[in-house]
Amino acid sequence: MFENLSERLERSFKILKGQGSITEINVAETLKDIRKALIDADVNYKVAKTFTDEVKEKALGQDVLTSLQPGQLMVKIVHDELARLMGGTTVDVNIKANPAIILMSGLQGSGKTTFSGKLASMLKSKRGKNPLLVACDIYRPAAIDQLKVLGEQIGVPVYAEIGNKDAVEIAKNAVKFAKQNNHDLVIVDTAGRLAIDEQMMKEIAAVKAAIQPHETLFVVDSMTGQDAVNTAKEFNDRLDFDGVVLTKLDGDTRGGAALSIRTVVTKPIKFVGTGEKMDALDTFHPERMADRILGMGDIVSFVEKAQEMYDEEESRRLSKKLAKNQFDFDDFMGQLTQIKKMGNLKDVASMIPGMGKALKDVEFDDNVFKSTEAIIHSMTPFERKNPEVINGTRRQRIAKGSGTTIQDVNRLLKQFDEMRKMMKMVSQHKMPFKRK
Known part of the structure; x- marks a missing residue:
């Protein structure tokens, strides 16, 4: 959502940033482009005009012209006005009565x-x-x-x-x-x-x-x-x-x-x-939506989604296994399940600052984990607990059972081994984040 508007606003700010000096003329040019971007995004014309008038008034009132970083100050003003336009503060649903x-x-x-x-x-x-x-x-x-x-x-x-x-x-x-x-x-x-x-x-x-x-x-x-x-x-x-x-x-x-x-x-x-x-x-x-519109991501929502999936007891159990290098495919499946619960992968990734633009043309298939899950489900319980025993013969059987190729199985085993080494290193230096 808002991808086209985000791109247009970014181009509008470049008009301002590309100037050797900032004047009322190029501020007005930037705002004119922003107004066009809003109208193209199907924003009501009167709302778009009032919005850019408010931004202009605040920009000139905050000495954008003499600021050391006028482009950044302008982005902040637009951000604050976007948040105000959408209500300014979060309003909760009223569920205090019974019923x-x-x-x-x-x-x-x-x-x-x-x-x-x-x-x-x-x-x-x-x-x-x-x-x-x-x-x-x-x-x-x-x-x-x-x-x-x-x-x-x-x-x-x-x-x-x-x-x-x-x-x-x-x-x-x-x-x-x-x-x-x-x-x-x-x-x-x-x-x-x-x-x-x-x-x-x-x-x-x-x-x-x-x-x-x-x-x-x-x-x-x-x-x-x-x-x-x-x-x-x-x-x-x-x-x-x-x-x-x-x-x-x-x-x-x-x-x-x-x-x-x-x-x-x-x-x-x-x-x-x-x-x-x-x-x-x-x-x-x-405010978070304004962040996303301006390509700043939404790291607060990202952390909240992660915390919803976070299980403290499970984390302690995994930490012990990681320290002993005992992380297995059953644990891996548990982590995949938690990631999937966070929602649409592209939407979740776009909450990370800078990722929205990077992933603009990347197609995310919500079934991206299906082949990985099929391979793991084709392993025996013993193989999932002890990945190192999966030899050539076992790999052939797993590939056939999962409807994938031996190359797919080899790739997953290699990635899993690299991930296990990296997670062991991380576990020795960092503890999982905790709720405050």
Whole structure:
């Protein structure tokens, strides 16, 4: 996401950095190019103009022209303004009540049902909540089934009333059910439409009035660009929602919705969806997103993802094995599993400063580990524990069993041996990082 915008902004800053002296004229030229870059990224024209006007005012007010490093100061000003444009600070979802009720709204196809499942999974695993998903989409035949499949996938019950065509009654009954069954979180999935219509608006407004949710979220497909912003405004005028969820930010999106929506509806972006998997959901951090847009990476999110996967007891066990050079293929498989849990490899790698640009044209296959896993699974338990016994005959059998070549098996064994030596050296000098 934002790749094109990042490239355009980088080129804009080069206009400034390439000058022998910095003047109001080339500052204005840089800002003009930035405005074009924002508009090309599908940012609302008024938002783009106001943004560059604010940057210009702050740039001239902070003596960019006489600064020793005007280019760097300009990048900082743009960074701070981008963060402010997207809300400035992270805003948490309101789940303090018992039960806390969250109402979903949005057009059909925006990803409401999938997001409902993702949010239930996130709040269950990270906040210790006992959620109940509620199927209030009474028009789309597959909606209830889809929610039930997601609920089963994440271990969360789904409340549905087959045959009942009264969404308000279903929502009210679901809240009663939650109170009776000790669910401290109720997530209500509502009906969407192909376009905004009066019937839909009246229905969801009636559901909101009946259950008095503590949080109403507007779910929007970020790939729809300015249409997303216009739809958000119409929904907000009727529902006065509390926050925005941007889905499909991993797709071919120019990012305009993320940069415009906060200004147009004056409501915070609270979550971003970055894939189809149930764990592909992130809390929205304006400053971190500004870092990523300007190619600075997002090392804080990277460390947080790593810490989520970090098991202190497992780390101690591995440290002892590494010190004795006993790291084996079973341990290696465990590490691969942890890496895969961190999410899309390219997205994770792009969080590291400088990596986003380096990986721009690199295609990452999420199945990149499949052949490695197949080779390891084709080994016997004894071979996984004792890689040094894998001779030529064993290598032939492993290659045949995994559907790979002997060269693939040889390459993996060589890489594993080199990695084991390197990890032993590291373990003798550094301990694994610990939570603070």
